[in-house]
Amino acid sequence: MSKKINEWLTVSYQPVSLFTLKRSDATNMAAKSNLVPTPYTIKMALLKVMLENFGKHHANDFAKWIKKEFAWIRDLQIYIQPPERIIVNRNGYKLRYYDQTTDKADKSRTTLAMQDGFVFREWIFLEGELQLCFGPTQRLEELEYLLSQINYFGKRSCFFQYLSDRTYSSIEPQLQPTLDQGFILQPLDDMGKTTTFDKINPFSTERATLNKDRIPNMGFLPLRLIETSTRYDFYERY
Numbered sequence: 001m002s003k004k005i006n007e008w009l010t011v012s013y014q015p016v017s018l019f020t021l022k023r024s025d026a027t028n029m030a031a032k033s034n035l036v037p038t039p040y041t042i043k044m045a046l047l048k049v050m051l052e053n054f055g056k057h058h059a060n061d062f063a064k065w066i067k068k069e070f071a072w073i074r075d076l077q078i079y080i081q082p083p084e085r086i087i088v089n090r091n092g093y094k095l096r097y098y099d100q101t102t103d104k105a106d107k108s109r110t111t112l113a114m115q116d117g118f119v120f121r122e123w124i125f126l127e128g129e130l131q132l133c134f135g136p137t138q139r140l141e142e143l144e145y146l147l148s149q150i151n152y153f154g155k156r157s158c159f160f161q162y163l164s165d166r167t168y169s170s171i172e173p174q175l176q177p178t179l180d181q182g183f184i185l186q187p188l189d190d191m192g193k194t195t196t197f198d199k200i201n202p203f204s205t206e207r208a209t210l211n212k213d214r215i216p217n218m219g220f221l222p223l224r225l226i227e228t229s230t231r232y233d234f235y236e237r238y
Contacts, residue, residue: 008135008173011147012166015083015126021154024189024216033122035086035221035235036130037153039078039190040214044200046073049149070197076134076143079175080188081237082221083128088233093119128237130160133175140169177220181238188219 021041022031037045050069058065099113106113137143144167152159177183191200195213198204208214227234 004138005171006136006138007140007169007171008133009137009140009143009147009169010131010133010167010174011144012129012131012163013150013160014129014163015159016161017157017159018089019124019126019154019158020122021158023187024214025187029117030120031122033088033124034154034188035088035124035186035223036080036082036126038188038219039080039217041153042078042132043073043076043191045150045153046143046146047197049146053146053149066197072137072139074191074195075193076137077173078190079133079173079177080219080221081131081133081175082223082235083126083130084237085127086223086233086235086237087125087127088235089123089125090231091121091123093121095119129163129166131166131175133173135173177222179220181222182224183220183238184223184225184235186219186221187216189214189216191215 019033019037021034021037023034024040026032047070050073051066054069055062055066094116096114096116099115102113102115103109132147134143134147147167148162148164150160150162192211192213192215195208196206198206199208199213210216222238223235224238225233226236
């Protein structure tokens with residue numbers, strides 16, 4: 001019986017709507033967007049479809065099952081190739097929102113505390129294919145199935161179409177950044193090597209720690225800034 005070897009899987013997605021993903025260092029009111037999905041976001045999408053597809057079969061041994069399944073997804077390395085062109089649209093909104101501080105200070109209020117505020121957001125137009133490379137892993141078939149079930153990254157309205165004919169495996173990782181050409185820096189946060197499912201589970205009482213459970217790594221994207229103004233940035237891939 002032949003021994004399984006670790007391989008890498010490269011997949012492609014076609015963006016079919018605008019994309020936005022608030023950077024981990026952004027505030028609630030002023031949020032710049034990542035230009036592409038981060039490894040942390042991609043792994044969370046993998047966990048989501050894995051739980052939706054297989055979690056119902058492990059109601060009696062969920063804790064044991066998710067510990068093992070979470071570990072192999074957490075430990076994946078991910079290389080990202082951005083689409084050919086990216087346009088960042090900057091937008092400002094004035095809106096009314098829940099005033100949590102005032103509401104907590106006066107528990108006798110009969111009305112909901114609201115306040116005015118100005119919100120800054122960025123929405124990204126991606127032209128071309130988003131390519132992702134995962135590995136090393138011996139669970140290539142399972143990984144490919146899970147990736148084929150993902151239809152959005154970031155916010156739920158940021159849809160991507162999985163391209164089945166653009167998927168292939170390799171012994172060596174693809175899409176690795178080469179620093180002999182131009183690039184821009186972008187925070188690409190990832191899961192910490194020792195984090196657990198309960199630390200990243202929003203329904204858990206355990207809290208994640210920055211720089212331990214969520215690592216704000218700096219990534220190199222092969223992009224160059226072509227045009228910029230107060231309302232937009234235009235990037236092209238090298």
